[in-house]
Amino acid sequence: MKRSLFHDFIKGFVEENPTFRLVIGMCPTLAVTTSVVNGFWMGVAVIFVLTFSNVFVSLLRKSIPDDIRIPVFVILIATPVVIVELVMRAYLPAMYEILGIFVPLIVVNCIIIGRAEAFAYHQPVLNSLMDGLGIGAGYTINLMVIGGIREFLGTGQITIGSVSFPGTPLFEPAAVMLTPPGGFITLGLLMAALNIAVARSENRKKARRAA
Amino acid sequence: MEEKLVISSSPHIKGPKTVRGIMLDVIIALIPACLASLILFGWKALLIIMASVASAVASEALYEKAVKREVTVGDLSAVITGILLAMTLPPNVPLWIPVIGSAFAIVIAKQIFGGLGCNFVNPALAGRAFLLAAWPMHMTRDWLNPLTYDAVTSATPLAVLKGTGQGTLPGIKDFLLGVRLGSLGETSVLALLLGGIYLIARGVIDYRIPLGFLGTLFVGTLVFGKPGAFFQGDGVLAILAGGAILGAFFMATDYVTSPVTARGRLYMGIGAGFITLLIRLWGGYPEGVTYGILLMNLVTPLIDRFVVPRYYGYAHDRAAKEAAAGGR
Structure with missing residues (x-):
């Protein structure tokens, strides 16, 4: 049981990485990843x-009728989304301005409803908790990596709060990286890289099993 | 990566053409334009062409080594990509621009999709589109005055014609010789035409694509333009002022990204000309040749499906039915 809980957490990083392996939740992935900080808060x-x-x-999986589970999921998802939205507006108004419509749109994010339908609806509470944390953390890392690459190439530096590194850009920034094409190019290359890495490690495992 | 194709049973006629031979012909055809750019824009032009070609060839070799594919720089297609990309650049850009542009063209637009024959857009144009989106200031302002080699940021004839820039238009003779602001290889119309005619005469490219392209541009400008507005309604100027000739003869005709049928090629040329016209008329950019060709590259597979040649001996359904009914 313990190993399975850990596995439910860790699988969100590579094996079932939402962005690069499951390819869900792409809309905010492309839209808000123009900097590391944006990616982090999203x-x-x-x-x-x-x-x-x-x-x-x-928790409610045994009492939700199968026929109307999707509307029930949506209500269960909408509640935390409203909480997040109000909290962000109150304490991080500047970030709320930047993320804008993509915060309320988390309601219809495929990752959330996908995990509810594919995982939480059939699994015990603790496993679902770990799944949520793991997939969410994997997603956050993805957004920060994509955001970091786009921010660095698109503005020449990475800015967190009032600190920029490097202080002055070392090269002439490529504006395209902050635009949608830059998002697609970064996403595609990262996806390819992760696929290669996973394929290689699987091949190695197979070879070991054969030997 | 020349793959073996399994086609029908023998007998087969083996043509003398090879990829390398065709590419060599294209390079020969580009020599007049390269020389013209040297005369017009000086040593800076030579440096840009060399940097671009070197980067293209090196990127191809390094990428193929990295993914353990056969290194195919010998087929010369990377050299052409490098030259063509250089031709589309303003002559005063810093040298890292062609280096990055060629690397993008070869690695992202060509090799990632499987190398020569598998790329879905023309690599050189994809490289240019990337550079234009990434560093618009360099790509639209780093001009050199021809023959005097002074750096200027004034408007090109195309921008003047569009009304987005101030300046005087050169005469028709200067247009033909290329004595005007513009990208390295797009200005020297006569040199480009010389190369284009050589390619058509050698059977390397099909006349239908440039014909459709330039014809549409010419007619469209006559129809939509009027004195004091779009290109003054001057069709000849529309062909001479931008990169239309370079694009029509050397880029739209890329084997990999243009249709294989004669009719399809005509449609491709017309489509590219039409999109160029639309962008010049209403678009934000002064020039639309790049996007015209890139967009038609994308629909090339569709065009090929629409114009599948009919089998010899095939009859219309109705005629066949009538024949069958009459026979009974």
Whole structure:
């Protein structure tokens, strides 16, 4: 049981990485990843919503009628989304301005409803909690990596708060990386890289098993 | 990567053409334009062409080594990509621009999709589109005055014609010789035409694509333009002022990304000309040749499906039915 809980957490990073392996939740992935900080806060919002909805879907899984489970999921998801939205507006108004419509749109993010349907609806509460945390954390890392690459190439530096590194850009930034084409190019290359890495490690495993 | 194709049973006629031979012909055809760019824009032009070609060849070799594919720089297609990309650049860009552009063209637009024959858009144009989106200031302002080699940021004839820039238009003779602001290889119309005619005469490219392209541009400008507005309604100027000739003869005709049928090629040329016209008329950019060709590259497989040649001996359904009914 313990190993399975750990596995439920860790699988969100590579094996069932939402962005690069499951390829879900792409809309905010492309839209908000123009900097590391944006990616981080979007990721935090998703971790909260996903964990909340996973836990409640799992708690109520025996009493939700099969026929109307999707509307029930949506209500269970909408609750944390509203909480996140109000909290962000109150305490991080500047970030809320930037993320804008993509915060309320977490309601319809495929990752959340996908995990509810595919995982939390059939699994115990603790496993669902770990799944929510793991997939959410994997998603956050994805957004930060994509955001970091796009921010670095698109502005020449990475800015967190009032600190920029490097202080002055070392090269002439390529504006295209901050635009949608830059998002697609970064996403595609990262996806390819992760696929290659996974394929290689699987080949190695197979070779070991054969030997 | 020349793959073996399994086609029908024998007998087969084996043509003398090879990929390398065709590419060599294209390079020969580009020599007049390269020389013209050297005369017009000086040593800077030579440096850009060399940097671009070197980067293209090196990227191809390094990528193929990295993924353990056969290294195919010998087929010369990377050299052409490098030259063509250089031709589309303003002559005063810093040298890292062609280096990055060629690397993008070869690695992202060509090799990732499987190398020569598998790329879905023309690599050189994809490289240019990337550079234009990434560093628009360099790509639209780093001009050199021809023959005097002074750096200027004034408007190109195309921008003047569009009304987005101030300046005087050169005369028709200067247009033909290329004595005007513009990208390295797009200005020297006569040199480009010389190369284009050589390619058509050698059977390397099909006349239908440039014909459709330039014809549409010419007629469309006559129809939509009027004095004091779009290109003054001057069809000849529309062909001479931008990169239409370079694009029509050397880029739209890329084997990999243009249709294989004669009719399809005509449609491809017309489509590219039409999109160029639309962008020049209403678009934000002064020039639309790049996007015209890139967009038609994308629909090339569709065009090929629409114009599948009919089998010899095939009859219309109705005629066949009538024949069958009459026979009974």
